[in-house]
Structure formats: C-alpha cells, structure tokens
Amino acid sequence: MTRLIFLGPPGAGKGTQAQTLAGHLNIPHISTGEILRQAMKEQTHLGIKAQNYVNSGELVPDQLVQDLVQERLKQPDAENGWILDGFPRKVTQAAFLEELLERIHQSGERVVNLDAPDDVVVERLLTRGRKDDTEEVIRRRLEVYRAETEPLIDYYRDRQKLLTVNGNQSQEDVTSELQQVITS
Ligand code: AMP
Numbered sequence: 124m125t126r127l128i129f130l131g132p133p134g135a136g137k138g139t140q141a142q143t144l145a146g147h148l149n150i151p152h153i154s155t156g157e158i159l160r161q162a163m164k165e166q167t168h169l170g171i172k173a174q175n176y177v178n179s180g181e182l183v184p185d186q187l188v189q190d191l192v193q194e195r196l197k198q199p200d201a202e203n204g205w206i207l208d209g210f211p212r213k214v215t216q217a218a219f220l221e222e223l224l225e226r227i228h229q230s231g232e233r234v235v236n237l238d239a240p241d242d243v244v245v246e247r248l249l250t251r252g253r254k255d256d257t258e259e260v261i262r263r264r265l266e267v268y269r270a271e272t273e274p275l276i277d278y279y280r281d282r283q284k285l286l287t288v289n290g291n292q293s294q295e296d297v298t299s300e301l302q303q304v305i306t307s
Contacts, residue, residue, distance in 0.1 A: 125150060125204040126229060127305065128211070128220075130275055131237035133264045134244030134251070135290040140237065140297055141208040144305075150204040153195050155188050157208075178255055180263035182212055182271060189219050196227060207232075212272045217279075234279040235301065239290035241265060 125148050129137040138154060145152035159177055162170030169187065176183040192210050195201065211217040224230045248261045255264070279285040286304045290297055 124231065125206075125305070126224075126232040127206045128232055128234045128279075129206060129208045129237060130234055130272065130279070131290060132239065132241070132244050132268045132272075133261070134248040135237045135239045136247075136294065136297055137208050137237055139294060140301055141206045143298055144301060145206045147302075148204065148206075150206065151195075151198075151200050152206050152208060153192070153201075153210075154208040155192065155210040155212075158191055158195070159183065159188075178260070180255060180260040180267060182267060185213065185215055185219070188212075189216060189223075192220070193223055196223065196229060201229070211275065212268075214271075214274055214278055217275055232284065233286055233305070234275075234284045235304070236276055236279075236285060236287045237290040237297070237301075238287065243291055 127141075127144075129141050131137050138156075141154065142152050156177075159170070159173045163174045163177065164170065169191065172187060173183045175181075188210060192207070196205065207220075211220050221230075224232060244265070245261060248256050249258065255261075276285065288297060288300050288304055292300070
C-alpha cells in the first residue's frame with residue numbers, strides 16, 4: 124500500500140513525478156492545484172471561490188482544500204493508495220490530514236521532500252507558461268512556500284515520515300531516485 128505526500132517548492136517537479144509514479148503504481152494522483160484549476164475552468168462554486176487566490180499565488184482558505192481532499196480520499200479508488208501533490212501546504216492542513224487519515228483508516232503515509240534551489244525552480248516555472256506562472260506571482264508563490272509550507276519538512280521529520288529526493292537533476296534521474304527511496 125503506497126500513500127505518499129509530495130512536498131517541495133513550486134517548480135521542483137512534484138506534479139510530473141507524482142503523475143509518473145502514480146501511473147506505475149496504478150493509484151490516483153491527487154493534485155489540489157489541478158482540482159482547483161479544473162474547478163476554475165468550469166466556474167463551479169469552488170472554482171469561483173478559489174480563483175483570486177490561485178491567480179495571485181496566495182493559498183486558498185484551508186476549509187476549501189480540506190473539504191475537497193476529504194471528499195477525494197473517500198472515493199473508492201483511494202482505498203488502494205494515493206499520491207497527494209500540493210496538500211498539505213500548511214501546518215494546520217497537515218494536522219487536519221493526520222486526523223482525517225486516522226478517522227478513515229488510511230494512516231501510514233510517507234512524505235517525499237523533492238527539493239531544488241530557487242534559481243532552478245524559477246527558471247522552470249518561467250518556461251512552463253501556466254496562467255499563475257508570471258514572474259510576480261512566481262515570486263509570491265515561493266515566498267508563501269518558504270513561510271507556510273517549508274515548516275512541514277521539520278513537522279514530518281519529527282514524525283519520522285520524511286524521505287528526501289534531490290529534484291535538481293534530470294527527470295529520469297529524479298524518477299529512479301524516487302523509486303529507490305520509496306522501496307528501501
Ligand atoms: P499547485 O498546482 O500545487 O502549484 O497549486 C496552484 C495554486 O493552487 C496554489 O498557488 C494555491 O493558490 C492553490 N492551492 C493548491 N493546493 C493548495 C493547498 N493545499 N492550500 C491552499 N492553496 C492551495
């Protein structure tokens with residue numbers, strides 16, 4: 124049973140790696156950012172509430188993402204494992220998730236910290252071309268990451284759930300390091 128949380132700055136390659144690994148393991152790749160972008164495209168209730176935050180690089184309120192993660196993890200396909208990408212992003216969300224996983228009997232999660240230096244991630248984001256990939260918004264997303272999300276590295280290290288992978292190498296090399304780390 125594989126239950127993994129991907130941590131790391133925007134542009135570290137979380138999405139690509141999470142998707143590849145989830146494909147190999149045949150488990151769902153749950154990206155809160157993807158779910159929010161889809162909701163924004165469809166202009167659902169959730170999408171309308173989230174769009175100003177997403178487009179300016181701010182975090183959407185906990186309640187919105189927590190509700191959507193809770194709904195998603197209760198779907199039948201999540202019973203066989205999952206990869207969470209982009210959640211949790213704050214200590215409050217991590218505490219929520221810990222409690223949720225216990226409640227729905229899905230504990231035993233591990234956390235992959237995919238790290239890469241700022242100059243590398245900024246360069247990658249600038250060439251990716253998503254709507255929230257303008258220089259100003261990228262800078263804000265990195266600030267938010269450092270202030271809110273990076274403390275989760277210690278949070279999960281203290282709980283002995285943390286695995287680390289070097290994101291500053293080729294996509295193929297990250298994939299193989301990741302495979303090694305999660306099976307050892
Ligand atoms: P991502 O695709 O993970 O880079 O997420 C894109 C944007 O979606 C972020 O900049 C946030 O605005 C929002 N978002 C995604 N996940 C979360 C989360 N766990 N908490 C708050 N906001 C989130």
